[in-house]
Amino acid sequence: SYVLTQPPSVSVAPGKTARITCGGNNIGSKSVHWYQQKPGQAPVVVIHSDSDRPSGIPERFSGSNSGNTATLTLSRAEAGDEADYYCQVWEGSGDYVVFGGGTKLTVL
Amino acid sequence: QVQLFESGPGLARPSQTLSLTCSVSGVSISSGKYYWSWIRQPAGKGLEWIGRIYNTGRPNYKPSLESRLTISLDTSQNQFSLSLSSVTAADTAVYYCAGGDYYGLVHYWGQGTLVAVSS
Numbered sequence: 349s350y351v352l353t354q355p356p357s358v359s360v361a362p363g364k365t366a367r368i369t370c371g372g373n374n375i376g377s378k379s380v381h382w383y384q385q386k387p388g389q390a391p392v393v394v395i396h397s398d399s400d401r402p403s404g405i406p407e408r409f410s411g412s413n414s415g416n417t418a419t420l421t422l423s424r425a426e427a428g429d430e431a432d433y434y435c436q437v438w439e440g441s442g443d444y445v446v447f448g449g450g451t452k453l454t455v456l
Numbered sequence: 457q458v459q460l461f462e463s464g465p466g467l468a469r470p471s472q473t474l475s476l477t478c479s480v481s482g483v484s485i486s487s488g489k490y491y492w493s494w495i496r497q498p499a500g501k502g503l504e505w506i507g508r509i510y511n512t513g514r515p516n517y518k519p520s521l522e523s524r525l526t527i528s529l530d531t532s533q534n535q536f537s538l539s540l541s542s543v544t545a546a547d548t549a550v551y552y553c554a555g556g557d558y559y560g561l562v563h564y565w566g567q568g569t570l571v572a573v574s575s
Binding site: 436442 | 559
C-alpha cells in the first residue's frame with residue numbers, strides 16, 4: 349500500500365519560514381493536498397493540487413511537489429499557525445486515499 | 457451552503473457492528489458533484505481515510521478495512537452511511553463524514569462524532 353511519511357514535529361521561530369515535508373514513492377506524479385487541523389476542529393485545506401491556495405488562506409502558505417517529496421512552506425510564521433498539518437493523495441492504482449501521519453508545527 | 461452532520465451511537469460493543477449516518481444538506485448526494493467519504497481520527501493520532509462512495513453507488517474502501525466495511529447511499533434521505541463490523545478498541549475514534557472530489561480533496565467536513573468501542 350502507498351505510504352506518505354511526514355516528520356512528527358517541526359519547530360519554527362515567529363517570523364521565520366517552516367517547511368513540512370511529505371515523502372512518498374514518486375509523489376511528484378500525484379496531486380497533493382495539505383490540511384491544517386487545530387485542536388477540537390475539523391481539518392481545513394490550506395493547499396490543494398500541489399500548490400494551489402484556496403481563497404481565504406494567507407499567501408504565506410505555499411506548496412511544491414517533485415520527485416519523492418512534497419513540501420508545505422509557511423513563511424513569516426505566526427503563533428496562530430500552530431497546528432497539525434497533514435498531506436493527502438489519491439492512490440489511483442488502488443482506488444484509495446492516503447493521509448500522511450501528520451506533523452505538529454510549533455511556533456516558538 | 458453544504459453541510460454534513462454525523463449521527464449514530466457513541467458506543468459500540470467489541471465484535472459488534474459500528475453504524476453511522478451522515479446527513480447532507482445544501483446539495484443532492486445523487487448530483488455527482490462530490491464523492492462522499494468517511495474519515496476517522498483516534499484520540500491524539502492522525503487522520504485515517506476509511507472509504508468513499510459516489511452517486512453511482514460504487515464504493516472505494518481502504519484496503520486494510522475492506523473486509524469489515526460497507527458504505528452506502530440513501531438518496532431518498534440525502535444520507536450516506538458507514539457500517540464497520542467486528543469492531544475492537546482500535547476502532548475507537550472521532551468519525552468524520554466528508555464531501556470531496558475525485559482526487560480526495562475534502563471540500564466539506566462534518567463536525568465529527570466520537571465512537572468508543574467498549575464492553
